[in-house]
Amino acid sequence: MDEAGPGTAAGDVDAADKPVVLEVSHLTKIFDDSQIPGADGMGNRVIVDLSLQVRKNDFLCILGPSGCGKTTLLRCIGGFENFEGKIRINGIERRTPGTDRIMVFQDYNQLFPWKTVEKNIQYGLKLKGIRDKEELRRLSDHALETVGLSGYQKYYPHQLSGGMKQRVAIAKALALKPEIILMDEPFAALDAITRNTLQQELLRISADQDWDCTIIFITHNIQEAIVLGTRIMVMEKGGTIAVNEKNPIRRPVTPASEGYGAYWNKLHAALYRA
């Protein structure tokens, strides 16, 4: 389904020849609706037979109307929902959470409020089995430096702005060096300026070979998807895939980029058809 036209080199990152990190095969998710008044009791079929591959270093942005199942898809990949079908990470089937798939949410309050910034980051590292204090400090400092928060190690979440909390959440995910970072509208609650800044930071981090990231990023914002994604997917109601293609706009993307307007219109139309 790739539709990058002639002369429209797809971003600076082309992961087509990279190995598949995530493989979702025939995923079906039906929520029990037997307790919901007015429902037919047949189950809410949110995702039906969805298949998807994500390659190493892909930055996949998912757009879709509210309620189409984007969060549900991410939660299935994260191992937080039971489902039918198969989800494999590097070929190994996964059905429960693990430090190979880390989620970053929209909610500012995804940090432990009683732990300092560095302890929040080190928490996941300890779960991964890292015990050495020096090593923990080195890893959390490096992640904090990457998100521009050196010097905030001893702060508590309530002493940070919303944008800073999201930076810590990203640092927490990065520090674990997961196979894939799952981001559910992480910038949706930020003001426009902070959102732009964090988009640029995430672009920089995702292109940094030291971090070697693979990202799935849900957004309602078409511009955000075109600016960030190496691939763009539009989901439609019923959890099927309407679009899944290489982003044809060359990075760095701005609204003045060649082809931007036409591509925005195409995604907008797909989104409103969905």
Ligand SMILES: Nc1ncnc2c1ncn2[C@@H]1O[C@H](COP(=O)(O)OP(=O)(O)OP(=O)(O)O)[C@@H](O)[C@H]1O
């Ligand atoms: N725990 C649950 N139990 C029952 N139904 C659920 C549950 N979680 C989600 N759903 C249903 O699944 C459908 C998809 O929800 P989901 O949160 O995945 O949508 P979304 O695409 O992320 O929407 P939004 O863009 O508004 O965040 C909705 O109909 C919702 O009611």
Ligand SMILES: [Mg+2]
């Ligand atoms: Mg959602």
